[in-house]
Amino acid sequence: MAPETLLTVDSLHKRFGGVQAVAGASFEVTRGEIYGLIGPNGSGKTTVFNLLTGFLSPDSGSIVFKDRSIRGLRPHEVARAGICRTFQASLNPVEMTVMENMLLAPQGQTGEGILRAAWQRARVREEEKANLERARELLGLVRMEHMSDELVRSLSGGQRKLLSLAQALMAGPELILLDEPVAGVNPRLIDDIVDLVLRLRDEGRATFLVVEHNMGVVRRLCDRISVLDAGDTIASGTPEETLAREDVLRAYLGAHRHEGRRRAAKAEPAGEEN
Amino acid sequence: MALLEVEDCHAGYGEAQILHGVELRVERQEIVTIIGPNGAGKSTLLKVVMGFLAPTRGRVVLDGRDITGLRTDQRVAERIAYVPQLDNVFPNLTVVENLRMGGYALPRPEVKRRIEAQLEHFPRLAERRGQRAKTLSGGERQMLAMARALMTDPELLLLDEPSAALAPALVQQVFDTIADINRQGRTIVIVEQDVQIALESSDRGYVLADGRNVLDDRADRILEDETVREAYLGAAVQGS
Amino acid sequence: MIDFLVYLFTIIGIWGILALSLNVQFGFTGLVNLGHIVFFMLGAYVSAILVILAGMPFLVGVLGATVAAGLFGGLMALPTAQLQQDYWAISTLAAAEIVRIFFLNTTLGGPYIGASFGISGIPQPLRDAFASPAAYGWFYFAIVAVALAGSYFFVRWLTATPFGRALKAIREGDEVPLALGKDARSLRVRAMIVGGALGGLAGALFAHFNAYIAPNYFLPLETFIVWAMVILGGAGNHKGVLVGAVVIEALYNSTRFLAAHVGFIDPGTLASLRMIVIGLLITGVVMYMPRGLMPEPRRRYGARNAADGR
Numbered sequence: 001m002a003p004e005t006l007l008t009v010d011s012l013h014k015r016f017g018g019v020q021a022v023a024g025a026s027f028e029v030t031r032g033e034i035y036g037l038i039g040p041n042g043s044g045k046t047t048v049f050n051l052l053t054g055f056l057s058p059d060s061g062s063i064v065f066k067d068r069s070i071r072g073l074r075p076h077e078v079a080r081a082g083i084c085r086t087f088q089a090s091l092n093p094v095e096m097t098v099m100e101n102m103l104l105a106p107q108g109q110t111g112e113g114i115l116r117a118a119w120q121r122a123r124v125r126e127e128e129k130a131n132l133e134r135a136r137e138l139l140g141l142v143r144m145e146h147m148s149d150e151l152v153r154s155l156s157g158g159q160r161k162l163l164s165l166a167q168a169l170m171a172g173p174e175l176i177l178l179d180e181p182v183a184g185v186n187p188r189l190i191d192d193i194v195d196l197v198l199r200l201r202d203e204g205r206a207t208f209l210v211v212e213h214n215m216g217v218v219r220r221l222c223d224r225i226s227v228l229d230a231g232d233t234i235a236s237g238t239p240e241e242t243l244a245r246e247d248v249l250r251a252y253l254g255a256h257r258h259e260g261r262r263r264a265a266k267a268e269p270a271g272e273e274n
Numbered sequence: 275m276a277l278l279e280v281e282d283c284h285a286g287y288g289e290a291q292i293l294h295g296v297e298l299r300v301e302r303q304e305i306v307t308i309i310g311p312n313g314a315g316k317s318t319l320l321k322v323v324m325g326f327l328a329p330t331r332g333r334v335v336l337d338g339r340d341i342t343g344l345r346t347d348q349r350v351a352e353r354i355a356y357v358p359q360l361d362n363v364f365p366n367l368t369v370v371e372n373l374r375m376g377g378y379a380l381p382r383p384e385v386k387r388r389i390e391a392q393l394e395h396f397p398r399l400a401e402r403r404g405q406r407a408k409t410l411s412g413g414e415r416q417m418l419a420m421a422r423a424l425m426t427d428p429e430l431l432l433l434d435e436p437s438a439a440l441a442p443a444l445v446q447q448v449f450d451t452i453a454d455i456n457r458q459g460r461t462i463v464i465v466e467q468d469v470q471i472a473l474e475s476s477d478r479g480y481v482l483a484d485g486r487n488v489l490d491d492r493a494d495r496i497l498e499d500e501t502v503r504e505a506y507l508g509a510a511v512q513g514s
Numbered sequence: 515m516i517d518f519l520v521y522l523f524t525i526i527g528i529w530g531i532l533a534l535s536l537n538v539q540f541g542f543t544g545l546v547n548l549g550h551i552v553f554f555m556l557g558a559y560v561s562a563i564l565v566i567l568a569g570m571p572f573l574v575g576v577l578g579a580t581v582a583a584g585l586f587g588g589l590m591a592l593p594t595a596q597l598q599q600d601y602w603a604i605s606t607l608a609a610a611e612i613v614r615i616f617f618l619n620t621t622l623g624g625p626y627i628g629a630s631f632g633i634s635g636i637p638q639p640l641r642d643a644f645a646s647p648a649a650y651g652w653f654y655f656a657i658v659a660v661a662l663a664g665s666y667f668f669v670r671w672l673t674a675t676p677f678g679r680a681l682k683a684i685r686e687g688d689e690v691p692l693a694l695g696k697d698a699r700s701l702r703v704r705a706m707i708v709g710g711a712l713g714g715l716a717g718a719l720f721a722h723f724n725a726y727i728a729p730n731y732f733l734p735l736e737t738f739i740v741w742a743m744v745i746l747g748g749a750g751n752h753k754g755v756l757v758g759a760v761v762i763e764a765l766y767n768s769t770r771f772l773a774a775h776v777g778f779i780d781p782g783t784l785a786s787l788r789m790i791v792i793g794l795l796i797t798g799v800v801m802y803m804p805r806g807l808m809p810e811p812r813r814r815y816g817a818r819n820a821a822d823g824r
Contacts, residue, residue: 053693055689055692074692074697075692075693076691076692076694076695076696076697076698079692079693079694079695080695084693084694085693086693087689087690087693091686091687091689091690092690093682093683093685093686093687093690094686095682095685095686095810096679096682096683096813097812097813097814097815099813099815100679100682100813101683103676103679104679104680104683104690104691104694104696105694107694107695108695109676110676111675111676111677112675112676112677112680112696113677114672114675114677114704114708117672117675117676117677124675124676127676128676132815148815149812149814149815149816151812167694171694171695
């Protein structure tokens with residue numbers, strides 16, 4: 001099967017007041033792969049996620065998903081188009097149970113419209129039953145089925161991350177955006193999460209785009225990565241070849257930011273900035 | 275005797291334990307920078323030194339005295355000052371009012387005197403003394419945050435990512451200020467993301483990764499060390 | 515005494531519907547509506563106007579009241595996209611006051627009808643069919659009881675649907691529901707419409723029960739009474755807020771009995787004291803029982819075997 005490009009991001013730009021947060025980020029995600037987005041703090045990774053999923057709108061650039069531009073869509077419309085995202089800080093409603101969170105996920109439920117829920121009660125019941133089955137299966141995958149009636153507030157950080165992952169799967173998207181899936185997670189659980197995502201990819205359940213800081217995870221998990229620095233893509237390729245590059249290391253050490261200035265400083269005395 | 279020593283520090287938040295036996299030693303009038311990838315525990319280490327977080331194991335020793343059990347405000351009295359990364363000025367207060375907040379615990383005439391001293395030292399802030407902090411540029415706000423911390427005349431100054439969210443040109447200015455403060459005889463510990471400029475401006479550096487010490491050396495030698503690459507980008511060949 | 519109890523329980527029934535209405539908006543959707551009384555007011559006025567000025571029958575009045583209040587609720591929800599939660603709460607307070615002041619300054623169909631005079635002589639449905647006021651009291655109580663039962667079963671059903679689940683989800687923030695494809699704004703608007711409609715129903719029932727309404731019946735203080743019921747009873751629990759309605763209304767109407775037993779405090783002071791008592795009660799609840807007398811129940815789906823009977 002020929003590799004199919006699922007998502008094309010080209011030349012994204014986003015400015016906040018005086019700060020150019022994203023300055024030309026570009027990359028392509030192929031169906032069935034796990035693609036990583038890495039970069040030092042402040043490089044714009046989370047902003048890119050927000051731009052892709054409609055939580056922010058880009059100043060310029062294009063976002064094409066399955067041959068269709070999704071730029072300018074509102075977040076719930078992006079979700080309905082087939083992209084689901086998780087959040088760095090697990091934002092799942094804590095006053096609801098694990099199962100309620102799972103049942104929330106499927107798209108286009110008949111029962112979500114008041115009138116439809118009233119006229120089509122049998123259909124709503126059937127959908128609930130089917131969703132319940134599927135939810136149990138997915139919770140089993142993350143080994144949380146015994147907690148299905150627990151309130152999210154009693155889950156640990158790592159468990160909430162697993163729930164977000166199961167919930168994303170439940171929504172049935174083609175592309176899942178994982179925002180730091182192992183941040184703040186118990187080290188023992190990190191391997192489990194990595195194994196799980198690899199397995200999900202192998203089973204063809206979804207394509208993944210992952211923002212991650214943990215380089216060990218990036219190397220194990222991602223087929224290809226792009227490195228962002230100051231909002232621009234500076235390198236792309238396999239983790240192995242990309243992380244061996246000098247310019248990538250310098251990006252993390254902040255080295256390149258000052259080269260230009262030091263050269264200029266030698267040419268003339270440092271004046272007032274602003 | 276070193277001014278500050280951290281011994282075998284273990285600390286974290288509940289199930290997420292961040293520091294696993296970190297050590298630190300800072301001599302008088304040194305500038306020491308702590309670098310490392312995200313999640314390495316750099317900011318957490320500063321928080322332990324300042325008393326925002328109690329270590330589960332280990333000690334913090336200031337000038338030979340064990341201060342591990344002291345509250346933050348007691349450590350301020352021991353002449354340690356701290357500038358956090360975010361929200362480090364009161365945006366709706368003026369420059370002078372911010373400085374006054376820094377001198378909160380001091381007697382009134384002393385506060386006045388020190389405010390004037392700080393403004394003399396930071397002419398840019400003096401020009402804007404009546405302006406609200408939120409109207410200042412990023413670099414000026416950083417300066418104000420440091421000036422506020424200096425109001426207590428600290429011997430030891432802790433800076434958490436002073437260059438965060440600043441344009442490269444302003445970063446240089448901030449580090450010039452830091453060098454200035456050091457010349458006044460103060461000891462400074464910096465946690466930084468912008469490794470290049472921080473190490474250029476420091477005497478020694480510590481590299482942390484995964485909550486542990488990876489390397490510590492003279493600042494100019496660290497940049498050349500291969501272990502830095504490993505700490506930031508992971509080892510080239512992974513086991514499994 | 516019996517007549518008083520019938521009166522009391524009719525009032526409890528009407529305010530119970532109001533409490534259910536706020537429970538949908540706040541208990542389930544997390545909307546801090548500080549102008550909730552506006553639905554009560556709109557319902558009362560619209561029904562009175564339709565019946566007195568337009569000569570419509572009682573049921574049309576009630577229907578019109580419900581629709582008008584529901585639509586106004588939807589209107590109030592529209593700025594939620596732009597306004598942060600606190601500011602929206604203040605805007606609801608403003609909306610309620612705007613409506614009240616409008617009715618305060620507007621005469622309706624005659625120089626002495628409406629405005630500060632209020633509307634009197636609101637017809638009571640089928641009044642002529644009953645000889646005594648006492649008998650009519652039972653009849654109207656039956657009407658309210660049916661309306662309350664209908665409202666209760668309706669909201670209970672509604673909050674158990676996927677729609678209700680989506681409402682609970684946006685309670686704690688829009689991000690996750692949006693990321694799962696739920697249109698958060700549309701959900702909020704619909705919650706306000708449903709809550710508004712129920713509030714309007716209560717208002718219409720009140721207008722025809724009391725036969726007289728005036729703007730000073732709908733001061734911001736009255737919103738506080740509904741909130742007290744919801745917080746005391748248990749936000750997110752339908753039975754709970756009804757219990758809250760019983761307690762608060764009983765307290766509110768108890769002074770005539772207490773006056774007899776507590777002779778050293780005059781009835782006027784006693785009437786003022788009840789607000790203090792309610793205030794203290796709410797303070798106590800918030801400090802010691804923040805989830806109310808009957809906290810929101812957890813929805814359980816059970817283990818695999820139990821549910822499927824395998």
